[in-house]
Amino acid sequence: MTLEKKLYLSAKGVSKVFGFGNQKTVAVDNVDLDLYEGEVVSIVGESGSGKTTLSKILLGLINQTEGDIYFQGVKRDISSHAKKREYWKNIQAIFQDPFSSYNTFNKIDTVLLDCINMRGGKYFPREKKIELMKEACSFVNLKFEELTNKYPFELSGGQMQRLMIARIFLLKPKILLADEPTSMIDACSRATILDELMHLRKEIGMTIIFITHDIGLAYYVSDKVCIMEKGRFVETGTADSVILTPHHAYTKRLINDVPKIHEEWDLTTV
Amino acid sequence: MKHTLRQIFRSPNFVVGFSIFSLIILTVIIYPIFVPNPPLQIIAQGTFFEPGIYVNTYDSFNAPSYTLKLDGADSKRIASKLNDEDRLAMQEWLVGFGIPENEIDIHDTEALLNLWNTNFDPTKRFPGMTNADRNYFIRLNNSVQGLLSTDPAIIAVTDEETGSLVETDRVQQTDYINVSQVANVRILPLGTDNFGRDVLTELIAATRVSLLIGFVAGIVATLIGLILGLVSGYLGGLVDDVIMFITNLFTVIPSFVLLILISFSIGQDQRGAFTIAVVIGFTSWVWTARAVRSQVISLRNRDHVNLSKLSGHSIVYIIVNDILPYIASYVVMAFILQISSGILAEAGLSILGLGPRTTEVPTLGLMMNWAMIYQAHILGKWWAYFPVIVTIALIAFSMNLMNTGMDQVFNPTLRD
Numbered sequence: 001m002t003l004e005k006k007l008y009l010s011a012k013g014v015s016k017v018f019g020f021g022n023q024k025t026v027a028v029d030n031v032d033l034d035l036y037e038g039e040v041v042s043i044v045g046e047s048g049s050g051k052t053t054l055s056k057i058l059l060g061l062i063n064q065t066e067g068d069i070y071f072q073g074v075k076r077d078i079s080s081h082a083k084k085r086e087y088w089k090n091i092q093a094i095f096q097d098p099f100s101s102y103n104t105f106n107k108i109d110t111v112l113l114d115c116i117n118m119r120g121g122k123y124f125p126r127e128k129k130i131e132l133m134k135e136a137c138s139f140v141n142l143k144f145e146e147l148t149n150k151y152p153f154e155l156s157g158g159q160m161q162r163l164m165i166a167r168i169f170l171l172k173p174k175i176l177l178a179d180e181p182t183s184m185i186d187a188c189s190r191a192t193i194l195d196e197l198m199h200l201r202k203e204i205g206m207t208i209i210f211i212t213h214d215i216g217l218a219y220y221v222s223d224k225v226c227i228m229e230k231g232r233f234v235e236t237g238t239a240d241s242v243i244l245t246p247h248h249a250y251t252k253r254l255i256n257d258v259p260k261i262h263e264e265w266d267l268t269t270v
Numbered sequence: 271m272k273h274t275l276r277q278i279f280r281s282p283n284f285v286v287g288f289s290i291f292s293l294i295i296l297t298v299i300i301y302p303i304f305v306p307n308p309p310l311q312i313i314a315q316g317t318f319f320e321p322g323i324y325v326n327t328y329d330s331f332n333a334p335s336y337t338l339k340l341d342g343a344d345s346k347r348i349a350s351k352l353n354d355e356d357r358l359a360m361q362e363w364l365v366g367f368g369i370p371e372n373e374i375d376i377h378d379t380e381a382l383l384n385l386w387n388t389n390f391d392p393t394k395r396f397p398g399m400t401n402a403d404r405n406y407f408i409r410l411n412n413s414v415q416g417l418l419s420t421d422p423a424i425i426a427v428t429d430e431e432t433g434s435l436v437e438t439d440r441v442q443q444t445d446y447i448n449v450s451q452v453a454n455v456r457i458l459p460l461g462t463d464n465f466g467r468d469v470l471t472e473l474i475a476a477t478r479v480s481l482l483i484g485f486v487a488g489i490v491a492t493l494i495g496l497i498l499g500l501v502s503g504y505l506g507g508l509v510d511d512v513i514m515f516i517t518n519l520f521t522v523i524p525s526f527v528l529l530i531l532i533s534f535s536i537g538q539d540q541r542g543a544f545t546i547a548v549v550i551g552f553t554s555w556v557w558t559a560r561a562v563r564s565q566v567i568s569l570r571n572r573d574h575v576n577l578s579k580l581s582g583h584s585i586v587y588i589i590v591n592d593i594l595p596y597i598a599s600y601v602v603m604a605f606i607l608q609i610s611s612g613i614l615a616e617a618g619l620s621i622l623g624l625g626p627r628t629t630e631v632p633t634l635g636l637m638m639n640w641a642m643i644y645q646a647h648i649l650g651k652w653w654a655y656f657p658v659i660v661t662i663a664l665i666a667f668s669m670n671l672m673n674t675g676m677d678q679v680f681n682p683t684l685r686d
Contacts (some may be wrong), residue, residue: 056576059580081585088581092580096573101577102577114582135390
């Protein structure tokens with residue numbers, strides 16, 4: 001199956017080292033990653049395992065110390081602003097903390113208009129821009145009329161994260177890097193947001209890299225799972241094979257650490 | 271934004287500081303409209319005239335006179351004419367005459383004159399009293415009696431043909447004039463300075479120029495500091511290293527020494543108020559640059575900056591839209607402090623004689639310099655320097671209060 005699919009993004013021997021000498025920290029250590037069209041790949045690991053650093057390297061926000069990144073089979077070139085802009089048309093991200101993801105001085109309209117501009121809609125008539133924004137908002141069950149002329153901090157965390165998905169809807173990137181998009185959100189909104197994300201994936205045929213510390217969540221959404229420990233991929237494989245038959249000790253530990261309600265309280269007796 | 275402004279104006283520190291500052295600004299703007307005299311015009315022939323209302327004597331003779339019979343007018347007149355030296359001489363004679371010293375109150379004019387009139391005898395001599403002393407006391411007695419006389423003063427003009435005096439008018443001791451009917455009255459609330467200029471007019475012009483110097487210096491310093499801080503903080507790497515090297519160079523050299531050296535090398539002729547302001551600004555941007563840099567470093571890896579990058583914005587757009595608004599409050603606070611330290615730096619520089627050249631505009635520092643050179647502080651001419659000190663202190667105080675008030679709003683942990 002995978003052989004027929006197109007290789008979208010691949011990382012070969014990527015490392016990132018912060019500091020030098022005694023202060024040296026290896027955040028990402030010789031990571032290989034292949035991402036095929038339409039896949040959902042989860043990168044799972046505990047805090048400080050280098051997931052976010054890897055995602056920033058893949059996004060091109062920070063430079064790797066070693067290794068190369070290939071985009072659609074060609075070595076990635078983001079040396080100039082124009083090239084970066086071109087790259088970011090194809091790869092976009094949703095960040096962990098919705099509260100710090102927005103510039104508090106810009107209105108919500110600005111956030112969405114930026115996306116329309118990026119997709120070449122800068123000289124669209126005003127009505128068309130509003131039409132597009134309305135469409136994006138209704139896709140994530142938000143009302144554009146309620147959001148326009150408001151500032152991001154006037155929204156709830158769930159609404160902010162949904163607005164982030166609306167942003168992706170407008171941008172229609174080939175690859176989406178979701179960096180723990182639900183970790184700051186309550187359980188109810190979490191399911192809605194995941195569903196909206198998966199709905200969006202079907203709608204525009206996106207490839208998703210899902211970064212999370214929650215292995216259950218990874219199993220729920222992904223085709224392929226990579227387990228990351230101290231900057232290294234310790235286990236990679238399809239979701240079923242990694243979660244159901246774990247080989248590495250760290251993977252087993254992660255799976256055992258998932259809280260299991262039924263063992264603690266027997267709900268059937270209540 | 272509106273909310274923050276409302277909070278700032280609720281902070282008592284800020285409100286007090288802002289009121290003082292706006293009062294100063296309003297005075298500076300409004301006073302020249304009502305008193306349009308040139309501030310550096312020399313009006314007084316002589317130095318350090320005391321504060322007061324100056325009534326033209328010649329005009330007051332020509333003004334219509336009114337007769338008022340007021341109790342105590344005579345004793346007041348005598349009291350004002352009898353100086354301390356005369357009073358002490360009278361006391362000396364009376365003590366020699368045998369009156370105990372503690373019974374004589376030289377400040378009670380009436381009692382002193384009574385004692386004098388009842389006891390003085392020109393023929394009396396005490397041991398150790400010379401003829402010269404005796405003549406002095408007789409002269410003193412004559413002048414005291416002259417004070418007590420109720421004869422009118424005669425105003426006379428010289429007859430052009432004969433050269434003799436011709437009486438034109440008599441001024442009785444009960445004659446009064448209404449000040450509002452005198453053609454020329456000049457109020458000098460703060461007297462005149464060493465050159466004979468009106469201190470108040472000069473002070474207000476000087477405050478205006480000093481505030482402008484402070485503003486220009488603050489703008490120059492803040493602009494340099496802001497741009498260098500933003501660039502070095504956001505770009506990092508080699509640019510950061512170079513800019514920080516220059517900044518550290520400026521940090522280790524005390525800025526006031528640098529200020530003195532630069533303004534000395536510019537030369538007296540080239541030193542206008544504007545040049546001095548730019549020089550002050552050029553030597554005081556260092557701390558703004560360092561502070562802005564550290565703020566930018568903490569901001570540049572935030573998610574909203576990353577999001578802006580992902581939206582394809584350019585570096586300039588990101589710096590202006592995603593970094594600058596977050597440090598704006600800090601920069602405004604630094605700007606206010608720069609203004610007040612700019613005014614203080616100008617004052618310090620001018621006291622040393624390295625301020626703006628003295629022929630065009632007064633500044634607060636120059637007024638201090640003039641007062642110091644002409645020894646106003648030794649001569650006790652407080653009006654030449656004390657109002658200047660108060661003005662400088664008020665400006666610096668109000669600015670610092672505003673700064674503290676804003677600090678409490680922007681850094682809520684400092685709120686008490």
